[in-house]
Every structure is written in C-alpha cells, then in structure tokens.
Amino acid sequence: MPKRVDHAERRTEIAEALVRVAGRRGLHAVGMRDVAAEAGVSLRLVQYYFQTKEKLLLFGLELLAERFGERVSARVQAAGDTPGPRAMIEALLMAALPTDDESRTFHHLYTSYAVLAVNDPALAAQPFIKNPDAAEDALTELLRQAQEAALLEPGVDARLEAAGLLAMSAGLGTGVLVGQRSPESASAVLGHHLNRIFRTGDAVSG
Amino acid sequence: MPKRVDHAERRTEIAEALVRVAGRRGLHAVGMRDVAAEAGVSLRLVQYYFQTKEKLLLFGLELLAERFGERVSARVQAAGDTPGPRAMIEALLMAALPTDDESRTFHHLYTSYAVLAVNDPALAAQPFIKNPDAAEDALTELLRQAQEAALLEPGVDARLEAAGLLAMSAGLGTGVLVGQRSPESASAVLGHHLNRIFRTGDAVSG
DNA sequence: GGTTTTGTGATACGAACGTACCACGAAGTT
DNA sequence: AACTTCGTGGTACGTTCGTATCACAAAACC
Numbered sequence: 001m002p003k004r005v006d007h008a009e010r011r012t013e014i015a016e017a018l019v020r021v022a023g024r025r026g027l028h029a030v031g032m033r034d035v036a037a038e039a040g041v042s043l044r045l046v047q048y049y050f051q052t053k054e055k056l057l058l059f060g061l062e063l064l065a066e067r068f069g070e071r072v073s074a075r076v077q078a079a080g081d082t083p084g085p086r087a088m089i090e091a092l093l094m095a096a097l098p099t100d101d102e103s104r105t106f107h108h109l110y111t112s113y114a115v116l117a118v119n120d121p122a123l124a125a126q127p128f129i130k131n132p133d134a135a136e137d138a139l140t141e142l143l144r145q146a147q148e149a150a151l152l153e154p155g156v157d158a159r160l161e162a163a164g165l166l167a168m169s170a171g172l173g174t175g176v177l178v179g180q181r182s183p184e185s186a187s188a189v190l191g192h193h194l195n196r197i198f199r200t201g202d203a204v205s206g
Numbered sequence: 207m208p209k210r211v212d213h214a215e216r217r218t219e220i221a222e223a224l225v226r227v228a229g230r231r232g233l234h235a236v237g238m239r240d241v242a243a244e245a246g247v248s249l250r251l252v253q254y255y256f257q258t259k260e261k262l263l264l265f266g267l268e269l270l271a272e273r274f275g276e277r278v279s280a281r282v283q284a285a286g287d288t289p290g291p292r293a294m295i296e297a298l299l300m301a302a303l304p305t306d307d308e309s310r311t312f313h314h315l316y317t318s319y320a321v322l323a324v325n326d327p328a329l330a331a332q333p334f335i336k337n338p339d340a341a342e343d344a345l346t347e348l349l350r351q352a353q354e355a356a357l358l359e360p361g362v363d364a365r366l367e368a369a370g371l372l373a374m375s376a377g378l379g380t381g382v383l384v385g386q387r388s389p390e391s392a393s394a395v396l397g398h399h400l401n402r403i404f405r406t407g408d409a410v411s412g
Numbered sequence: 413g414g415t416t417t418t419g420t421g422a423t424a425c426g427a428a429c430g431t432a433c434c435a436c437g438a439a440g441t442t
Numbered sequence: 443a444a445c446t447t448c449g450t451g452g453t454a455c456g457t458t459c460g461t462a463t464c465a466c467a468a469a470a471c472c
Contacts, residue, residue, distance in 0.1 A: 004469075005419070026325040028234050031459060042421060043460095053460065112321050114384050118314055119232040129384050153402075160398040163387075167377030167395065168370050174380075175373060178320050178335055189373065192366040196359075196402070210439075211449070237429060248451060249430095259430065 011049050011059060014039045018060045023105035027112035032056070058122065061113050065128035068106045071095060072135070085146040086198055092139055093169045093190055098176045099183045107173045136162050146198070153199055161197065168193065217255050217265060220245045224266045229311030233318035238262070264328065267319050271334035274312045277301060278341070291352040292404055298345055299375045299396055304382045305389045313379045342368050352404070359405055367403065374399065 017039035050056040079091035117123040143158035175181035223245035256262040285297035304310040323329040345368040381387035
C-alpha cells in the first residue's frame with residue numbers, strides 16, 4: 001500500500017484540517033483524534049507526520065500565519081490599482097478585520113495562540129508571535145510614502161501611527177469576534193481615524 | 207465542625223483562587239483540583255459551592271470584571287486631582303495596559319475568556335463580554351467634556367474616538383502580554399495618539 | 413530476491429479530568 | 443432528645459486525551 005508520499009504536502013493537509021476544526025470548535029477543544037477525523041486519516045497518521053501535539057500546533061500556527069500573510073498581501077496589491085496610498089493602507093487594516101469566515105477563523109485562532117503563548121515559551125518564540133511584525137514595517141513604509149506625497153496631516157509619526165493603527169485593528173477585530181461590535185462599526189471607527197490622519201481629499205486637489 | 211459559613215464569601219475566595227492559578231498557568235490548564243489546592247480546600251468543597259466547572263468559570267469572569275472595573279475607577283478618580291480631562295483619559299487607557307501583575311493577569315484571563323466565548327454561548331452572553339462596554343460610554347463622556355472645554359482638535363467624533371482608543375489600548379495590551387512590545391512602547395503609542403487629538407498644551411495656555 | 417525502509421492500521425496504556433457517591437459530625441430545629 | 447439540615451472529607455467512576463506498542467504490507471535498495 002505505501003506509495004511514496006510527499007511529507008510536506010501531507011503535513012500541510014493535516015494542519016489545514018487542524019485549522020478548520022479549531023476554527024469551528026475552538027482550539028482548546030481540538031484533540032488529535034478530531035484532527036485525524038477532519039483530515040480523513042487515522043490517528044496513527046497524525047502521530048506519524050507530527051510526533052507530538054505540540055509540534056502539530058506549532059506547524060498549524062506557521063500555516064495560519066503564512067496563509068493570512070498571503071491574503072493580506074493579495075488585498076493590498078489589489079488595492080494598488082486604486083490611486084493613492086490610502087487605499088492600500090485601508091486594505092491592509094481592513095483585511096485584518098474578521099469580516100468573513102476566513103478572517104474570522106484567523107482572528108479566532110491567532111488570539112487563541114497568543115493566549116497559549118503567554119505560558120508556552122515554544123509558542124512565544126514563534127516569529128509570528130514574537131516579531132515586531134512585518135505588518136508594522138509595511139504599514140510604516142506606506143505611511144512614510146503618504147507623508148512624502150504630503151497627503152498626511154502634519155505631526156504624524158509614521159512608526160507610532162502604524163503601531164497604533166494595527167493595535168486598533170486588532171482590538172476592533174476581537175470586538176467583532178466576540179459579538180461586541182459589528183464589522184461595519186469596526187470599519188467606521190478605523191475609517192474615522194484614517195480621516196484624522198489624512199488631509200482632506202478636497203483640500204488636496206483644490 | 208460545620209460552623210455556618212457565608213456562601214457568597216466562600217465562593218469569592220474560591221474564585222479568587224481560580225483567578226490566581228489561571229493567571230499563573232493559563233486558564234486552559236486549570237482544573238478543579240488546582241483551584242481547590244490553591245484555595246486550600248478540598249476538591250469536594252469546590253464542587254459544593256459551585257456545582258460545575260462551567261459555573262465556576264462564569265463566576266470567575268464576573269469577579270474578574272468587577273475587580274478590574276474597580277481598579278480602573280480608582281485610577282481615574284485618583285487622576286481627577288490633576289487638572290484637565292486628559293489626565294483622566296490617560297489614566298483610563300493606561301490602566302488597561304498590562305504593566306503590573308494585576309493588569310497582566312486581567313488581560314491574560316479576559317482574552318482567554320473572550321476566546322472561549324466564541325464557542326460558548328453562556329460566556330458570550332455575559333455582560334462583560336457582550337456589552338458595548340461601560341468603558342466606552344465613560345470615555346466618550348470624558349472626550350465630550352474635553353470637547354466642550356475646547357481642548358480637542360476639531361473634527362473629532364467623541365464616540366468613534368473612544369471606541370478606537372479602547373480598541374487600540376486592548377490591542378497594545380495583547381502585544382505587551384505576548385512580549386511583542388514593551389509597556390513603555392505601548393504607552394508611547396497611546397500618548398502619541400492622544401497628542402494628536404488634544405490641542406497642544408502651550409497653545410492653550412498662551 | 414532477500415532485506416531494509418516506509419506508510420498505515422488497530423489497539424493498548426497511563427494519566428488527568430469532571431462529576432457522582434457515600435459517610436459523618438456539628439449546628440440548628442422542634 | 444430526636445431529627446433534620448449543612449458543611450466537609452474521601453474516594454470511586456466513566457471518559458477522554460496524548461502517546462506508545464505491535465503488526466504488516468508495499469516499495470526501495472543492493
């Protein structure tokens with residue numbers, strides 16, 4: 001029976017099953033058996049490709065981060081067609097809000113991992129948790145470009161602003177996730193803050 | 207042996223033990239036996255005062271919310287001595303940042319509960335999770351007062367601003383919690399945003 | 413072609429968990 | 443004084459979980 005199989009591919013399939021089932025039932029409620037069932041393989045196989053649950057979780061986080069990074073990039077690039085850096089900045093921030101199933105799952109699981117990371121050094125060491133975040137650098141750069149194009153109000157510090165906006169987006173995301181706030185209201189808040197940073201469109205063209 | 211005992215008091219003691227041990231080891235890792243040990247009582251007693259683990263968790267969340275509310279109120283009122291509404295606003299926002307053990311535990315556990323609430327209707331229905339938040343109303347009111355005193359830049363929408371600031375504070379708090387960011391850097395970000403909302407102090411007095 | 417590696421299944425094991433049960437002594441009640 | 447209620451201890455039960463073990467067939471290798 002054993003055809004030679006691509007380990008990396010198999011691991012990805014299983015980790016995807018992990019993400020799916022954890023998104024549905026919560027990361028805390030997911031066991032090896034659930035992942036196996038969701039992936040349509042035996043428990044043994046999950047053990048075979050990942051030796052331990054911790055390794056599976058770690059890989060799941062990597063996958064999650066990678067997939068979400070791709071999603072955000074795609075959205076930002078798609079917004080690149082629209083003229084002006086604001087469209088890209090908005091795309092970056094809005095992509096992180098839990099507006100559809102995919103981003104909801106992402107927010108949910110990322111927060112779950114963040115909570116686990118508080119007591120788990122191995123998780124805390126993962127780049128996606130630990131890093132000053134590629135997103136912050138990217139957003140800072142976008143803000144700088146807007147600044148050079150004289151699109152921003154004076155007195156804006158690009159780096160601090162980027163950090164604040166991302167934190168706000170994350171915080172709003174959690175609010176949406178737990179049902180405190182609608183996606184529309186979250187994006188209204190974000191929009192208002194962007195309005196206070198960008199100079200008014202009319203004034204610029206006039 | 208059985209002296210008559212105050213149930214409410216006992217329940218509080220046990221729930222405090224839950225909060226302590228969960229803050230140390232993570233909510234997901236806490237069992238009834240751990241709570242019993244931490245509270246210095248038998249497993250049976252935890253069962254006696256709370257029939258089920260779910261009820262214990264629910265009560266723990268209530269306690270957490272109540273205690274933290276008191277903390278924030280105390281800080282805000284203490285800042286009331288300093289002239290100007292900005293001090294109070296800053297106190298409100300900074301009190302939520304995980305700068306010491308107490309606020310760290312609060313952030314950690316609140317986030318844990320929020321994650322659980324995604325898949326647990328009983329938790330999601332808890333006021334502290336569900337409500338548009340007393341904090342948002344309070345902050346909105348403070349901003350309105352500042353606005354009437356002509357302390358804010360024009361174009362600020364008090365309610366949207368309040369929501370954004372709270373979300374930012376929460377997001378920054380998570381960053382601090384997982385070690386992405388230092389408390390100092392978080393409060394710098396918050397401070398910068400407040401600076402952009404408040405009119406410059408020099409200009410006001412001059 | 414024999415042998416080692418590789419992929420897969422089934423199942424067992426020990427620990428931990430939430431909960432339930434049994435027992436008993438001290439207060440309170442009548 | 444008899445009886446009921448309340449607080450408490452100890453412990454057992456059934457489940458679930460992560461992991462380990464045994465077994466075996468198809469492929470790869472020499």
